[in-house]
Amino acid sequence: MQEQKIKKIALLTGGGDCPGLNAVIRAVTRTAILKYGYEVIGYIFGYRGLYNNDFIPLTLDKVSGIGHKGGTILYSSNKDNLFDYQVEENGEIVKKDVSDVAIENLKKEGVDAIVVIGGDGTLTSARDFSRKGINVIGVPKTIDNDLPATEVTFGFNTAVEVATEALDRLHTTAESHHRVMLLEVMGRNAGWIALHSGLAGSADVILIPEIPYDLHKVAEKIEMRQREGKKFTIIVVAEGAKPKDGDVVVAKVVDDSPDPIRLGGIANKLAADLEKIIKNQEIRATILGHIQRGGITSAYDRILSTRYGVAATELIHEGKFGNMVTLKEDKISYEALEKVIGHTRVVEPDGELIQTARSIGVSFGD
Numbered sequence: 001m002q003e004q005k006i007k008k009i010a011l012l013t014g015g016g017d018c019p020g021l022n023a024v025i026r027a028v029t030r031t032a033i034l035k036y037g038y039e040v041i042g043y044i045f046g047y048r049g050l051y052n053n054d055f056i057p058l059t060l061d062k063v064s065g066i067g068h069k070g071g072t073i074l075y076s077s078n079k080d081n082l083f084d085y086q087v088e089e090n091g092e093i094v095k096k097d098v099s100d101v102a103i104e105n106l107k108k109e110g111v112d113a114i115v116v117i118g119g120d121g122t123l124t125s126a127r128d129f130s131r132k133g134i135n136v137i138g139v140p141k142t143i144d145n146d147l148p149a150t151e152v153t154f155g156f157n158t159a160v161e162v163a164t165e166a167l168d169r170l171h172t173t174a175e176s177h178h179r180v181m182l183l184e185v186m187g188r189n190a191g192w193i194a195l196h197s198g199l200a201g202s203a204d205v206i207l208i209p210e211i212p213y214d215l216h217k218v219a220e221k222i223e224m225r226q227r228e229g230k231k232f233t234i235i236v237v238a239e240g241a242k243p244k245d246g247d248v249v250v251a252k253v254v255d256d257s258p259d260p261i262r263l264g265g266i267a268n269k270l271a272a273d274l275e276k277i278i279k280n281q282e283i284r285a286t287i288l289g290h291i292q293r294g295g296i297t298s299a300y301d302r303i304l305s306t307r308y309g310v311a312a313t314e315l316i317h318e319g320k321f322g323n324m325v326t327l328k329e330d331k332i333s334y335e336a337l338e339k340v341i342g343h344t345r346v347v348e349p350d351g352e353l354i355q356t357a358r359s360i361g362v363s364f365g366d
């Protein structure tokens with residue numbers, strides 16, 4: 001570990017935005033200034049700002065009043081991988097490694113350490129900058145909750161709260177019309193948001209990527225409820241869910257994104273498929289989309305983000321670079337970025353939460 005005296009630190013937020021980013025920015029900035037007297041700057045639009053040397057000073061004033069707000073005052077991009085960056089050369093668009101430009105910018109501004117707040121893609125670059133000798137600390141962000149080494153990423157709780165509220169609202173209208181209501185939630189290839197919101201929102205069926213579903217089993221559950229006098233059914237489906245004999249539904253391909261596939265639309269497909277089997281009940285699908293990422297941050301996420309932000313600054317003070325802050329058994333800790341990158345944490349199909357849901361009669365369509 002180096003003995004370098006830290007004077008100035010930087011922050012950036014990368015990837016899809018997520019409730020709690022501002023709370024992390026606030027916590028890092030306040031701890032850095034109030035406890036350690038560091039100067040703090042924030043790069044604009046993630047790594048793109050680092051490449052363009054586009055930053056703002058982060059002062060106590062600048063981070064005042066942002067703790068509860070979703071989004072990020074530093075803006076974010078999920079397209080700018082500086083190790084494979086799109087630039088124009090001799091009138092042609094080419095991809096090249098421009099990480100040295102970023103490193104020069106950090107040196108020019110006298111930045112001693114950088115806090116990178118992001119998910120797998122953003123933290124992969126953080127690890128790569130760390131390999132090139134930059135003092136990096138990672139903070140795990142994603143509503144998908146799919147990063148390893150930490151029990152929870154910030155933003156997940158808010159997304160679950162939003163999805164749960166949506167299920168509560170769908171419940172009353174489903175009941176009024178005796179309908180089957182499908183709610184599609186985000187999460188990429190992990191079913192965490194669907195599983196947690198489905199449990200909290202008393203869903204009858206929860207469909208997740210980790211347990212491919214059988215359409216006929218889903219229909220059986222609806223019919224069983226009808227026979228029991230329950231004339232409505234609530235189904236929560238993760239955007240990455242897929243039938244046993246089929247594949248995920250892709251909403252769009254974002255070519256210039258490092259992870260170009262955008263999932264979405266499985267609820268509409270499922271509604272159409274079910275309509276062919278269920279004749280005496282109407283079916284409606286709702287895709288919750290980015291509402292899960294916007295608005296006000298939940299109290300849990302505000303606290304978690306603050307803990308992560310403070311811990312990240314402490315790691316800088318202690319010179320423990322190349323690490324990501326984590327939560328393990330509700331205690332703040334850290335893990336080497338080298339160990340974190342490249343692994344997705346998905347739902348265990350036989351895990352305790354799945355068993356709990358099965359015990360109360362929830363169907364996973366299997």
Ligand code: F6P
Nearest residue numbers: 016142143144186187188262263
């Ligand atoms: O990773 C967060 C997330 O919201 C996923 O749940 C979702 O699949 C994806 O990002 C959506 O990406 P975009 O904001 O590019 O549409």
